[in-house]
Amino acid sequence: QVQLVESGGGLVQAGGSLRLSCVxxxxxxxxxxxxxxxxxxxxxxxxxxxxxxxGRTYYADSxxxxxxxxxxxxxxxxxxxxxSLKPEDTAVYYCAADSGNLYSASSSxxxxxxxxxxxxxxxxx
Numbered sequence: 001q002v003q004l005v006e007s008g009g010g011l012v013q014a015g016g017s018l019r020l021s022c023v024x025x026x027x028x029x030x031x032x033x034x035x036x037x038x039x040x041x042x043x044x045x046x047x048x049x050x051x052x053x054x055g056r057t058y059y060a061d062s063x064x065x066x067x068x069x070x071x072x073x074x075x076x077x078x079x080x081x082x083x084s085l086k087p088e089d090t091a092v093y094y095c096a097a098d099s100g101n102l103y104s105a106s107s108s109x110x111x112x113x114x115x116x117x118x119x120x121x122x123x124x125x
Contacts, residue, residue, distance in 0.1 A: 002026045002114040004095045009119030012085055016123070020080040022095030022116055030073040033098040033105045035112055036080045038091035038121075045094070049080060050105035058105045063089075085123045092118040 008020040020036070035050040049069040050058045057069050068081040078095060096112035098105070106112070 002029075002032075002097055002099070004097060004114055004116035006093065006095045006116045006119040009093060009121045011122045011124065014085060014087055014123055014125050016085050017081070017083045018085065018121060019082070020093055020095075020119060020121075022078045022080075024076045024078070024095075024097060024114075026076070028099070029076040029097075031099070033101045033112075034069075034071055034078040035096045035098065035105065035107075036069060036078075037094045037096060037109055037112075038089075039094070039118075040088075040091040043091075045109050047107035047109070048093070050107065051078065052101075052105050056105070058107065060107070082121070085121075087123045087125045089121060090123050091121060093121050094118045 003025040036048040039045040051069045066084045071078045095116040097114040098112045
């Protein structure tokens with residue numbers, strides 16, 4: 001069993017920055033694909049970014065160039081650096097782990113086995 005705990009959310013003005021962190025339990029963190037998803041009120045959960053164990057990264061078009069996903073395997077932590085935030089980025093952000101994907105990273109939430117509890121990001125205009 002893997003436990004994921006997110007932190008770093010908060011209230012920020014448009015154009016501002018935040019860095020989300022997600023700490024994972026377990027000794028096999030380095031083998032997992034790690035992803036970030038978000039869900040705004042009344043909307044479906046959507047893919048934000050993912051990172052493979054190799055370090056290769058994937059982004060949704062809506063955040064590419066503004067968000068950066070990274071991981072520190074020694075700390076069992078994945079990060080999401082967000083800059084140039086927009087009001088439409090307001091959502092609950094979830095960290096997720098895919099333990100079974102060896103060759104790519106999925107943008108589908110159904111591919112991820114483990115989820116954190118979420119952290120709220122609110123961007124004011």
